[in-house]
Amino acid sequence: MSDGGRGFLDAIRRLAPHLRQQQTTVHPPVGRRIPAAFLVGEDGTAYAEMALASGLDLVPETARRPAHLSSRGTGELLRSIMARPQVHTIVLGLGDTATMDGGAGVLQALGVRLLDRHGSPVPPGNAGLSQVERIEAPEPDSPPETFRARGGHLIVACDVLHPLLGPSGAVHTFAGQKGATPDELPQLEANLHHWAEVLEAVTGRRVRDLPGTGAAGGTAFALVAWLGAERVLGARWLTEHPRFQAELTRATALLTGEGQLDEQSLHGKSTGFLAALGAQRHLPVVAFAGRVRLTEAQWRAAGFTAVYELPPHPPSQASRTLSGCVANALAGMVLKPDGQTV
Known part of the structure; x- marks a missing residue:
């Protein structure tokens, strides 16, 4: 299972093992180029994961x-996929990223020029967003433009439903997890706000308030604003796959887990989505987490049947600890024919 973040490509590979894996090299946020895999089907659909780049x-x-x-x-990963003439649809999983640049780096790698008031390229990262005064489109024969010209369609599978800006936006919800200090947040937010003003003025699309545009440090915002990408909730999109639906039909319980189970888990993350899905189908849902920040009333209201917090253990004991918790959880559940527990 994946919500669009880390593991998205692995989840798709399990659902569609016939897909061909291909590879390119990209610049990660720090360091030298690294390989980044993607999947391509015979129907012209490609699948990629932002967390890999x-x-x-x-x-x-x-x-x-x-x-x-x-x-x-x-952006380099997308450009490589777009350069393949047989590809007409790209599904990009968004989540678990180190960046907060509103997708500016993605657009730059796709050939979009972000210029300051002197006509010079702006610095990379969120810090450079405040200097963007002019945006120039890529060359007409560049892969992104030829992809669009042949009717190419980009789908962004977002791991959250947060908008770009505001108290529930990308900065105030996720920047701390990416390494930002509390005193940095106002400037990070101001830079994203300026970026939104400039990009939306150029594209004529006001999308900053749409659910999910805050995903992956605002990358969803840039792709929706510039390329007209379609937003989907990654967890929902994945569970709608026919093979997943077949497995779900046979399931008598759902097991899920997360590093920290908290309020964010209930807004697009796999754990919260599976809890709601289980409740709809009258299936018990058991969650395991390194830390639980929800009250019992909160997680029960979300649809979880039981939630277990795993105690810290050395790596050598971690798998045995989880296995024991799973066994104990299942041993404590008696399933009635309708899937409810007693």
Whole structure:
């Protein structure tokens, strides 16, 4: 399972093992070029994962500075896919990224020029957004433009439903997880606001308030505003796959997990979505988390049957600890024919 973040490509590979894996190289947020895989089907649909090019786990903790990190690698990944003439649809999973540049790095890698008042390219990362005064489109024969010309369609599978700006937007909800300090948040937010003003003025699309545009540090915002990308909730999109639906029909319980189960889990994340899905189908849903920040009343209202917080253990004991918790959880559930527990 995946909500669009890390593991998105693996989840698709399990649902559609016939897809061909291909590879390109990209610039991660820090360091030298790395390989980044994507999947292509015979029907002309390609699947990619932003976390493989711009993921938080690609950046050492000491280098996690969202004010200066760029999403350029994801743009390079998209450009490579768009250059393949047989591809007419791209599904890009968004989430678990190290960046907060509103997708500016993605657009730059696609050939979009972001210029300051002197006509010079702006610096990478969120910090450069405040200097953007002019935006120039790519060359007509560039892969992104030829992709659009042949009717190419981009779908962004978002891992959250948050908008770009505001108290529930990208900065105030996720920047701290990416390494930003509390005193940096006002400037990060102001830079994103300026970026939204400029990009929306150029494209004529006001999309900043749409659910999901805050995904992946605002990358969804840029792709919707510039390319007219279609937004989908990653968890919902994945569970609608026919093979997943077949598995769901046979299921008698759902097991899920997350590093921290909290309010964010209930707004687009896999755990919260599966809880709601289980409640709709009268299936018990058991969640395991390193930390639980929801009250019992909250997680029960969300649809969870049981929630277990895993105690910290050395790596060698981690799998045994989880296995024991799963066994205990299942042993404690007696399933009635309608799927309810007693």
